[in-house]
Amino acid sequence: MAKIVISEFMDEAAVDHLKDRFEVVYDTTLVDHRDSLLEALADADGIIVRNRTQVDDALLSAAHGLKVVGRLGVGLDNIDMEACKARNVAVKPAHGGNxxxxxxxxxxxxxxxxxxxxxxxxxxxxxxxxxxxxxxxxxxxxxxxxxxxxxxxxxxxxxxxxxxxxxxxxxxxxxxxxxxxxxxxxxxxxxxxxxxxxxxxxxxxxxxxxxxxxxxxxxxxxxxxxxxxxxxxxxxxxxxxxxxxxxxxxxxxxxxxxxxxxxxxxxxxxxxxxxxxxTPHIAGVTEESNARISQMTADNVRGVLDATEVGA
Structure with a gap:
């Protein structure tokens, strides 16, 4: 069973949607505890982040089996796109959700x-x-x-x-x-x-x-x-x-x-x-947009992992 780590807050319904199909580690404290995050990612296939989790070379090296990064939003400045590309890790932002x-x-x-x-x-x-x-x-x-x-x-x-x-x-x-x-x-x-x-x-x-x-x-x-x-x-x-x-x-x-x-x-x-x-980086986060973006991201990550499994 593929494993997904979620390091920042996400709509609970979308998290539950992923749990039906994958092993899910949903822990919003991981964004502030880097060592614990890297440990959780050691055998992960996917990670879902917002804007605070730094998806950099060190994280990608620790998550050597990573296949997809789901971004709860559209900004990508916390994600090293070149490093992801070099490792063939798909990056999936939630365009249009907020x-x-x-x-x-x-x-x-x-x-x-x-x-x-x-x-x-x-x-x-x-x-x-x-x-x-x-x-x-x-x-x-x-x-x-x-x-x-x-x-x-x-x-x-x-x-x-x-x-x-x-x-x-x-x-x-x-x-x-x-x-x-x-x-x-x-x-x-x-x-x-x-x-x-x-x-x-x-x-x-x-x-x-x-x-x-x-x-x-x-x-x-x-x-x-x-x-x-x-x-x-x-x-x-x-x-x-x-x-x-x-x-x-x-x-x-x-x-x-x-x-x-x-x-x-x-x-x-x-x-x-x-x-x-x-205000604390909240413009794009309402109850409605959080539900939309969370479901979009869950679907994006599920799609990549399902396709990877089929191709394996």
Whole structure:
């Protein structure tokens, strides 16, 4: 019987679905106990991970019989794709499973940051009535700039258009004649997009090209009353530069769901920064998306292992 190790949280129904056919080790503590994880993988045929488990050369060497990596999500920066390819290990992300969740998260963040009023609870309980100080801005008519225009960005655009926002996007990898641009204004450069956007949302993977894409120069290129949302990958935003921009009033607000180091280290440069909302890499995880992604991943891993068994 083939063995699957699951090192991070997964919908229980999908786990049970795998247990009907395979030996399953489901232990969410393994992500924080590397030695135990490698020991569990010694005779494993598959592993299912989220974004914290590092599927690197050391892990692949320990799991010498590994045939498939199931990714509960779409980001692959924690998986050494070249090493997997060299060992003929299939990598199966769950494409399309969390687009709605991320799109809703992004737009909720923009509404929150532009309206401002939702941060008044403590002041009110202290007897204040800061009504005039919390007059915010509507999203209707404002310009949403999407950096990257893949599937999740397009989900975000569709919902933003329903809110009467204007949507512009920059994606050098999507041809100008692609039909996906319908209803959206395409920008040829990041700089031109940042200059016109009232809200900017990032939708690109973390690569050498996108590392610190939003650096001091890029942040300075945004409107002073604009807001920034990053629910893509940590490292795309230069956190020190963002902290400085918010402290100096060069940006109206920001929402970060992803960080260069997760969890955040003690003494983070983001500590005490005004008009900044932080969440723990949760944009793509709702009860609904977790069920969808878990089942998709279970099916993906099952498919690879079943095919391997047939071919054996």
């Amino acid at each position: 687009g709605s969740s991320v799109a809703e998260y992004v737009l909720t963040g923009i509404l929150l940051l532009r309206r401002q009023a939702y941060f008044s609870s403590q002041a009110m309980l202290a007897g204040d009535w800061p009504r005039q100080a919390l007059i915010g801005r509507e999203v209707s008519g404002c310009v949403l700039g999407l950096v990257g225009f893949g599937a999740i960005a397009r989900e975000t655009a569709r919902r933003a258009l329903a809110l009467d926002m204007q949507v512009v996007a920059f994606d050098p990898h999507l041809p100008a004649e692609a039909p996906e641009w319908a209803g959206v204004e395409r920008h040829a450069s990041l700089e031109s997009l940042l200059a016109v956007s009232d809200a900017v949302s990032l939708h690109v993977p973390l690569t050498d090209e996108t590392h610190h894409l939003m650096d001091k120069a890029a942040l300075n290129g945004m409107k002073h009353n604009a807001v920034l949302v990053n629910a893509a990958r940590g490292g795309i935003v230069d956190e020190a530069a963002l902290a400085a921009a918010l402290r100096e009033g060069r940006l109206a607000g920001a929402l970060l769901d992803v960080f260069e180091q997760e969890p955040l280290p003690s003494g983070s440069v983001l500590e005490g920064v005004p008009n900044l909302v932080l």
